[in-house]
Amino acid sequence: MKTVDLRQAIVMRVQDNSAEELSEVIGDSVGADEKALPGLGVLFEMIWQESSESEQGRMVDSLYKHLHDSEFANPTPS
Incomplete structure (x- = not known):
């Protein structure tokens, strides 16, 4: 019996999705139950792995700004 790790299981679940379906998966997962976070x-x-250094820098800058914005700095538990 082949063992599938979490990464493989998640990729297998979405690998045949269209771009629109992937967008829906992401949209439905953001802000949803914490079970979606690993995915x-x-x-x-x-x-991240497919992004250039400049794209990674933009993502880090965006994340940094969100983490230090007073609205997002101390999220309340759901």
């Missing part, structure tokens, strides 16, 4: 993490990892 978003795997998808982000894929984006």
Whole structure:
């Protein structure tokens, strides 16, 4: 019996999706139940690995700004 790790399972679940379906998966997962977070993490990892240094820098800058914006700095638990 072949063992599938979490990354592989997530990729297998979405690999045949269209771009529109991937967008829906992401949109439905953002802000949803915490069970979606590992999947978003795997998808982000894929984006990160394929991004140039300048694109990675923009993502880090955006994340930094969100983390230090007073509205987002101390999120309340859901």
